[in-house]
Amino acid sequence: MILNSNLKYIGEAKIHMLKYLLKYYLFMVSLFFIGRLLLFALYFNNFKDSGVDYWLTFIYGLRMDTITASILLLIPLILLTLSPSKFKYFINKFLKYYFLVILSIIIYIENATFPFVAQYDVRPNYLFVEYLVYPREVFSMIFADYKLELFVAFSMIGAFIYLYLKYVKDSVIEIFETSYKKRLLLFIPLFLLLFIGVRSSFGHRPANTSDAMYTTNRMVNEITKNSIYNIAFAVYDNTRNGSQKMIAQYGKMDTKEALERVKKRLNIQNIDDALPLTRVEESHFKTDKPKNLVIFVQESLGYQFVESVGGEKGITPNLNKLSQEGILFKDLYSNGTRSIRGLAGVSAGNYAVPGEGVLKRNKSQSDFFTIASALKPFNYHTTFMYGGESRFDNMRSWYLGNGFDEIIDQPCFENPTFVAPWGVCDGDLVERANEEFKKMHKNGQKFATVMFSQSNHSPFEYPYEKIELLKDVPANNVKNAVKYADHAIGKLVELAKKEPYYKDTVFVIVADHNVRVYGNDLVPVDMFHIPALILGADIKPLIYDKIATQPDVLATALDLVGLDLTYPIMGHSIFSDKKQNISLMQFHTSYALRVDDKVTVISPNKKPATFIYKNPATYLDKDNHLTPAEDDKELEKDALAFIITLDHLYEKKLYK
DSSP, X not given: OHHHHHHHHHHHHHHHXXXXXXXXXXXXXXXXXXHHHHHHHHTHHHHTTSOSOGGGHHHHHHHHHXXXXXXXXXXXXXXXXXXXXXXXXXXXXXXXXXXXXXXXXXHHHHHHHHHHHHHHSSOSOHHHHHGGGOHHHHHHHHHHHOHHHHHHHHHHHHHHHHHHHHHOOOOOGGGGGSOHHHHHHHHXXXXXXXXXXXXXXXXXXXXOGGGGOOSSOHHHHHHHSOHHHHHHHHHHHHTTTTOHHHHHTTOOOOHHHHHHHHHHHHTOOOSBTTBTTOEEEOOTTOOSSOOEEEEEEETTOOGGGOGGGTOOTTSOHHHHHHTTTSEEEEEEEOSOSSHHHHHHHHHHOOOOOSSSOGGGOGGGSSSOOOHHHHHXXXXXXXXXXXXXXXXXXXXXXXXXXXXXXXXXXXXXXXXXXXXXXXXXXXXXXXXXXXXXXXXXXHTTOOEEEEEEOOSSSTTTOSOGGGSOOOTTSOTTSHHHHHHHXXXXXXXXXXXXXXXXXXXXXXXXXXXXXXXXXXXXXXXXXXXXXEEEEEEOTTOOOEEEEEEEEHHHHXXXXXXXHTOOEEEOOSSOOTTSTTOOSEEEEEETXXXXXEETTEEEEEOTTSOOEEEEEOOOSSTTOOSOOEEXXXXXXXXXXXXXXXXXXXXXXXXXXXXX
16 A cells, blocks of 8 residues: 555656646757747748758657756756755746746747848857857947847747736646655656657767758758757857867877878878978079068958959949959868968968867967067068957967067057947058058068958948948848958058058958858858959069969969068968969858869868869859769868868977
């Protein structure tokens, strides 16, 4: 009788607890399902003719949602089974507000997913939280661009809180009427149930975000993911930067083999076994009077805005005109989709390392190669100039720590003519740069400067009166912002041509990345396409139409300076017979290694895939451009070799 009574109490408590946990599980997965269904409907045209089984997104998606919900239910389970009865009233109130907060966060994140996907073509990831360390710039951008989205999200949250507090009368007091020992007995089976939900796999590895990538259509994969889990997993993954465990997700290869493969692909013969990529590069334009160097990095200047490289007419008249005066890179691809990746590419000739960019990584804050390292022995004064605050993305620390002599950023501008949320306008930047160049030239000082624009950045605020706005396009639209950035490019060259320093200077205009990388390919290669132009008094016009990278642009610019230099740049001057038709692009956690028209895509915990790439017919062509092909095992191994080598060079501080 006593045994039967105990079993009855345990059974009743188990049922009560199961009902309680199941109810909130269903609440959570219902919210996730609604968000996924709306994304599915919104982007259906992107994949309806893709040939993939897109309906399975709801099955695989439920798996992602169950992982997330199971994790969030662990705290309630622990409190309900392991807490003494004397805390029952506190736990009752705590859990009421716990689920109020959790469900409110889910509503907010699901709402935030839509503008994030519209902007970045992926679900919220590490970038979603990374920018929160810069609240002034980010919140001003959010309030300027997403007023309606914020209103809708907070209205929904407000309505939910009102209804929840008024109608949800949950009580867990009854559960605590079961003795502590009997509740302890419930912990193991219920914990195992949630553990299975969290692990979501009986295989060697637990399921993770890579299990949502079940098709070759990227948008279907993104819809399948869960935004909260995607953010949390990305944060967790990024805390392991450079670790063997992180790199192992891509595959295994001996470091020596990886280095040899990378050197062979890049056609690099190093001079020191201790420094795998470092070599002497003799200039094809050797002179007793080496040139100054100015690299003007353009924020988010995609190829689609520049007519001379295949983009739309009328947006960049200055760049189009100047392209007839210098070396135009017509088939250039960025390192990645973030400014810090582009800055590393054009300031250090470095490809995108796995995990966080080198500008923000501890081991690259000193003794990491930059143009300052190469030019310091020749008595160059090196400067980084930025219209915003250089603390953003750790730019100030990285440039100063790696040999740059001076930082000129927003606090250094007195009485600027226009200040936007991200800093002073590009016009003020080029005016200040011209004054600095005049001063150094007058004093006989050789200089190398990296300038970084910011006007072409959401919320796209700039002095509108400086340009003729595009017809039927709002002033604070990306196209008009690009047109203003182009105005500043023209202004810099116009001012420089009036000064004696122009004939002694090599000017580089190059984008950090495209404005937005979108498309349904696993890696949308065409949206890494950016423009670059090298100008100078003695530079003959040339159109370079082979594949090039940001490190290639840097190597070419240094070649034109006229010095024999020692460096580890991951590219070659276009005037060198060592130059390869190759690019390496990082898209979130995936890499695409392209050699000619063959592309290998490699992602964590996924088998590499080989594709044939076909250039879009025009900038308006947004169809898929990667066609699955027979696996190229050597190319796939080389893609892995690049990931292992990039990590090894960083971890061992060998990029110098």
